[in-house]
Amino acid sequence: MSVTLTDPAERLLYRPEEAAAKLSIGRSLIYEEIRLGRLQTVRIGRRRLVPPEYIARYVELLKREAESAA
Numbered sequence: 001m002s003v004t005l006t007d008p009a010e011r012l013l014y015r016p017e018e019a020a021a022k023l024s025i026g027r028s029l030i031y032e033e034i035r036l037g038r039l040q041t042v043r044i045g046r047r048r049l050v051p052p053e054y055i056a057r058y059v060e061l062l063k064r065e066a067e068s069a070a
Helices: 016-023 027-036 052-069
Strands: 042-044 047-049
Touching: 016 027, 016 052
Parallel strands: none
Antiparallel strands: 042 047
């Protein structure tokens, strides 16, 4: 499996705090969403990291929820 980067500035993995900053939400909320399984992560050793595509999936989930609530 090869990884192609479309934007050289795009990181491959974000710490939960960095993902929270990208989403403009707080640290405790990001960990709650991870705990609930709404935001997926990968583990490397004891570290929990968030790939950008999981952040995008989470945003799509939020959009779907907003549309169904409307």
